[in-house]
Amino acid sequence: MTTQGNDKSTANNFPAGEGPSASGTSHAKRGPSIADVARAAGVSAQTVSRVSNGHSNVEDGTRIKVQDAMRRLGYRPNGAARALKSGQFKSIGVIMFTLSSHGNMKTLDAIARAASDSGYSISLIPMPDPASSKFPAAYNRLREQQVDGVIIVFDAHLTDRADIILPEDLPTVVIDSKPDRGYIMVDTDQGGGAQQATEHLLSLGHANVWHIGGPQASFSASHRAGAWRLTLNTAGVTPPEVIYGDWSTESGYQAGLELGSRPEVTAIFAANDHMALGAMRALHELGRKIPRDVSVVGFDDLDEASSFWPPLSTVHQSFRTVGRLGLELLLTQIAGGQAPDSNWVPTRLVVRESTSAPSTPGG
Amino acid sequence: MTTQGNDKSTANNFPAGEGPSASGTSHAKRGPSIADVARAAGVSAQTVSRVSNGHSNVEDGTRIKVQDAMRRLGYRPNGAARALKSGQFKSIGVIMFTLSSHGNMKTLDAIARAASDSGYSISLIPMPDPASSKFPAAYNRLREQQVDGVIIVFDAHLTDRADIILPEDLPTVVIDSKPDRGYIMVDTDQGGGAQQATEHLLSLGHANVWHIGGPQASFSASHRAGAWRLTLNTAGVTPPEVIYGDWSTESGYQAGLELGSRPEVTAIFAANDHMALGAMRALHELGRKIPRDVSVVGFDDLDEASSFWPPLSTVHQSFRTVGRLGLELLLTQIAGGQAPDSNWVPTRLVVRESTSAPSTPGG
DNA sequence: CCGTGGTGCCCCTAGTCCCTA
DNA sequence: CTAGGGACTAGGGGCACCACG
Incomplete structure (x- = not known):
């Protein structure tokens, strides 16, 4: 009888008489969970999970009932729980040294779009200080967020990075023109x-x-x-x-x-x-x-x-191509595949009006 | 012999004889968990948690032992589990329509830096299509990622957004010059x-x-x-x-x-x-x-x-100020506080050489 | 054999209990 | 006896796995 719980609010009895709900975390509004949907649809939580993930072995009638309940309650699967269970967060980290450069911005834009198309989200870490000492901290923050991989955009303006060491246990792509050390790199040719x-x-x-x-x-x-x-x-x-x-x-x-x-x-x-x-x-x-x-x-x-x-x-x-290719290479790695080490994206000369034949013979 | 576990790793017996660790999720490399650290340090997992969260009631010797074990194993707390437990992910969603504009980029840079300073990470969602129909999808994706709040950067280039409706259950700040509908906005004056x-x-x-x-x-x-x-x-x-x-x-x-x-x-x-x-x-x-x-x-x-x-x-x-202020207002909301509705960031005239008195009397 | 329900566990932390000084 | 500090337990939401009809 202790955990009788005919509805959700039960499952633990509070020793002191105090109201339980007023304890601190008042601002953390939690949305409806899979259990709420299950209750509303009159099915079990597992069935809801199956519907939510598009598994096949669910009867049409049940599926519709569940989808209806999801819509009514405004249910959204909890990404944190999903990540906890699956070990994948469908999220990639991007480390950038500055956004205030034309190229970085274009590259980021391309990465973000490509990631979005692949169902991945982008977690952006700015590195205001190009000092390599801050680098592990950024990496650690990304790891805490359970990112599935990392793209590092080294700024063309950044000079000294001799001693930056990339961890080996997280798929990584570097956007930069320094092909060595065995990491995957992409850059303009x-x-x-x-x-x-x-x-x-x-x-x-x-x-x-x-x-x-x-x-x-x-x-x-x-x-x-x-x-x-x-x-x-x-x-x-x-x-x-x-x-x-x-x-x-x-x-x-x-x-x-x-x-x-x-x-x-x-x-x-x-x-x-x-x-x-x-x-x-x-x-x-x-x-x-x-x-x-x-x-x-x-x-x-x-x-x-x-x-x-x-x-x-x-x-x-084409920063766009660089960004897109970078993401593609990263996803290949995440999927366990082998990606080519050095990747160069071709350029194109655009002739406008600042060039012409010399008017006087040179020298 | 199967799961003999003479030390604390036990506490559950597996019904089927199969080895538990080899189950399926081979590609998702999981890092060391709090239990691994606890085992290495010879303490309980809770003590590790306390150390990792900086709680006070831990003996100095124990703390050092634990920190040492953390370092040795390369332990990083699992953000997903933390988010699941606490309901807060320390993460901000940013919805942008294009990064290919000077102002948006600067603003994003400022938001990212300010967020980083406050221990928040940024989850970036690009919205290539300014059609309002795509808008709820972006919001839903952010909700799945358990973001604590959302900053929307409406592009100055974007014209028609009359029918974009912002959900009310997630703290939101809009960066745009259209003060109405009761949301919090920031923009340049x-x-x-x-x-x-x-x-x-x-x-x-x-x-x-x-x-x-x-x-x-x-x-x-x-x-x-x-x-x-x-x-x-x-x-x-x-x-x-x-x-x-x-x-x-x-x-x-x-x-x-x-x-x-x-x-x-x-x-x-x-x-x-x-x-x-x-x-x-x-x-x-x-x-x-x-x-x-x-x-x-x-x-x-x-x-x-x-x-x-x-x-x-x-x-x-000052896009920087706009971005920073936007984040500040969002954090205020997340903390449950009340933020002012309309916020205008002042401008500054910079006089260079493209202006002078007219050489001929006008008109 | 298909569709469904039940159980355990992913990892972490709040709250409580218990042991020792 | 109190106080300080470590250990235990219970979920938080979702899904793999099995059991069952």
């Missing part, structure tokens, strides 16, 4: 893009191509610079010295002031659109016409690039 | 910003200020246009007709071509920086000097705005 840009300028008749590089410690930047150098060498041209920026428009501006003051400079390949924008501003100020006096090519193809003055010729990279 | 921009141009001596507006169905856009109109009226100036764009640089370019061809136009206030950029491109093409012939003010203060040609005077809005 930085080298291919830089080659396209450089070849474009050479084919227009420029005798040489100057390069405004990203920070030397950045892998994407060094890939771009390396391919630029190789392309020039292949064409029999001696690469001039690189002017290094830090990806910002301001650093591009500084580099532009320096290059613009040298009359032999007729073609500039900037490692990203922001620096290209800054360089163009410097060229404007120096009175050098674009593209008549100097041609400029960027890298990224920002949405605004077509509205720069003049509209910027640039290398388009 | 659109009107105040537009007023600052307009007053700036008037105070420079311009006889009138033309406006390139955002889409008419956008609340932020109509707030900005309304305040611009009111400011002109207050100054005794009859507002000219608005040229409507769709926030894109291209639409700004079109508007710029139209306004730039009219010699009486000496001052333009564009409803966002992208349209201002497009308009400036049109003015360049038409040969009208900025700011000598025409002054231009934008709205947003994009990072690149200082590198536009010329550097753009614009209204700075």
Whole structure:
């Protein structure tokens, strides 16, 4: 008789007379559970579970009764309980260092959409501090949340990550241009893009191509610079010295002031659109016409690039494809499959009005 | 011998003889549980729980033993089990319509950082389709994930959302400029910003200020246009007709071509920086000097705005503050508190080089 | 053999009980 | 005797497994 429980509210008797419901957790509103639905439909909880998971061996009449009860009560399966039972949460963690960059945002967008399509949700962990010391903490937080896998988006701006160690017990995909250590990586084909840009300028008749590089410690930047150098060498041209920026428009501006003051400079390949924008501003100020006096090519193809003055010729990279592919590779791993280690997404040169043949013969 | 368990791991005998551990869920790698830690440390599971939750009544020696065992085993509390027990998952759902806008991204960044600081994680649901029909599905997915609250970021670009109904049983904050229906909202003070921009141009001596507006169905856009109109009226100036764009640089370019061809136009206030950029491109093409012939003010203060040609005077809005405040209001609700309905975050005018006094007397 | 109901367990923590100093 | 601290138990919601008609 102690646990008589003809309805739900029973199942434990309180020794002290106090009302049980007023104990602390008043704000945690719990929705209807599988048991409530079962009671309302006049079936057992297991049958409700079967309906909810689309199992086949349920009579049509029963199924309809149950679905009706679910709708009436506004039942939603409890993901936490499901995760506890199954060990899978249908959720993936995304670690990002900053959202305030065009590429990261696009990538995140693509990951989120692809995940949503696959029935996964995204748990986002921002890492304001690129210090590797904070890294394990982020990983641990994701593990606590029972994520099934992790995508790490290393920012192109991030420089020092030599000592970041990835745990091996959680499927992981890294979006970054540093293929080693045996993890799965995806990134834009930085080298291919830089080659396209450089070849474009050479084919227009420029005798040489100057390069405004990203920070030397950045892998994407060094890939771009390396391919630029190789392309020039292949064409029999001696690469001039690189002017290094830090990806910002301001650093591009500084580099532009320096290059613009040298009359032999007729073609500039900037490692990203922001620096290209800054360089163009410097060229404007120096009175050098674009593209008549100097041609400029960027890298990224920002949405605004077509509205720069003049509209910027640039290398388009598909962050969408990178994000989608990253998720795909992660799901493959989660399913226990083998994914290829290094994955490069091709770029596309977009020619606009910041490039033309040189008006004066170079050199 | 089957389950001999001479130590505490016992407590249940398996009816069928099968080994219990080998049952089916092979792919779901489960980490060490509280029981494993307890066994390793030679204490009970409850003591481990107390240590892990920082309760006070644990002897120092015991605590250290337990923490040591945790570290050795790489133990992480299981968030799903915790959520199941407590009803709170320390997780916030964020519904966004697009990440591909500067403002949304900044806002998300701010929300994510603030949430992280408060020990909450972010579950991101993208809504590619602004159709309201998809809306309940997104909400349901979040509810399944046991989120403690929801932040909805309505995109400024989104037009028709008349029939989106917010559930009442989950704390919700809306980031948008449409204060009604009794939900909690936060947004930039659109009107105040537009007023600052307009007053700036008037105070420079311009006889009138033309406006390139955002889409008419956008609340932020109509707030900005309304305040611009009111400011002109207050100054005794009859507002000219608005040229409507769709926030894109291209639409700004079109508007710029139209306004730039009219010699009486000496001052333009564009409803966002992208349209201002497009308009400036049109003015360049038409040969009208900025700011000598025409002054231009934008709205947003994009990072690149200082590198536009010329550097753009614009209204700075703090997405960071909006995001942070939104999260704060949500946490207040989750804690059962009362949050103010309408919250406006002030703007700041940033004067750069795209504005000056008119060189010729207007009109 | 199919459809249904009953039981145990996923992991954690609140509350209570019990032991020791 | 009290007080402090460790151990035990009971679910929280859902689903795999078996038993049963």
